[in-house]
Amino acid sequence: MILPSASPITEILSVAVALAYTVPAAAAARMSAPAARAWLMLGWLLHALVLGWGLLGDTPRFGFAPALSMTAWLVLTMYGVESHLFPQLPVRWALAALGGIAVLLPLAFPGAHLHAASPWLPLHLALGIASYGLFAAAVLHAWLMTRAERQIRLAADARTGVPLLTLERLTFRFVTVGFILLSATLLAGWFFAETLYGPTGTGPGWQWDHKTVFSILSWLTFAVLLLGRARFGWRGRKAVRFLYAGSGLLLLAYVGSRFVLEVILGRTP
Structure with missing residues (x-):
């Protein structure tokens, strides 16, 4: 997600999203499945408005909180599609709570100004965030799979x-598609680093920083x-x-x- 500085419209929309997500999260035990899906859909639509409004800002910003907000929205998008195929799919309240928290984080931590050295930089970031969303969805399904397997062993429903x-x-399937997008993101970073981020003085190839090292380690784990x-x-x-280690x-x-730079060190490079 690319956000401008916290504007009144962004704040209002973000609070509205959090409220829409809070209803199914707080009343999960008392709410019917259709009602929960309706509230989640409302929150999802308003969340999309927040993301879209951010793209129109004169001073776009990017950071860990906007990235988490976009990731949560992507996971909710995939959950919405699957819930139509599998209406009994659980964890509505957990996803609603996740979405409510994630959409409010950028108000406190909007990130740094995004100085795009290339018009392709937003696409590069979008590929990376999309891979985040797919692997997050894979982790969610793996957790459901593990819980279901444990309950089957205990002869429970x-x-x-x-x-x-x-x-x-x-x-x-989520892991495979996420791996493809992560590979595309890393390849773009290798071949077009100076085009995307401007001259670095290190020549072509990756900048061997914290982000690059952990990205490559995660790629190797998924491979x-x-x-x-x-x-x-391999299964089970x-x-x-x-999957958990790579994610x-x-x-x-x-x-x-x-997060370390913006929250712990208080720097927004």
């Missing part, structure tokens, strides 16, 4: 509304996971652990480094 094998297929699944049939706990490294790559 899994209550996911989705067969276990279907959850597994969905998880790895091992997909290779292990294709060649050795081993596959989920690799954690990816989170540290951009969001983690910017």
Whole structure:
């Protein structure tokens, strides 16, 4: 998400989004499934307005909080599509709470001014954030898969509304597409670093900073996971652990480094 400085319209829309998300999160036990979906849809639409309004700002900004807000919106988008295919899919209240928190974070931490050395920089950032969203959706499905498997072993009702094998297929579809987008993001950073970010004085290739190192480590982890699944049939706990590890490294790559700079060190480069 690219945000201007916190304007009154941004603040009003963000608060409205948080309120729309809060209703299904707070009343999950008492609300019917259609009502919960309606409130989530309202929050999702208003959230999209916040993102769209940010694109119109004269001084666009980018940072860890806007990135998390966009990631949450993408996860909610994928959940909305899946909920039509699997109406009993759970975790509505958790996703609503996540969306409500994520949309308010940029008000406190709007990030740094985005000085685009190239008109392709927004596309490069969009690819990276899209990969974040897909891996976040994969983590969500992996958690549902693990919970369902545990409840089956205990002879309890899994209550996911989705067969276990279907959850597994969905998880790895998200991982595969996310891996493709992450690969495209890293390749663009390698071949077009100076075009995207301006002269760095280090020549072509990556800048070997915190973000790059953790991004490559996450890429390698996901590559091992997909290779292990294709060649050795990895599934269950081993596959989920690799997914969690790769997602954690990816989170540290951009969001983690910017969080340290913006919140802990109080710098907005």
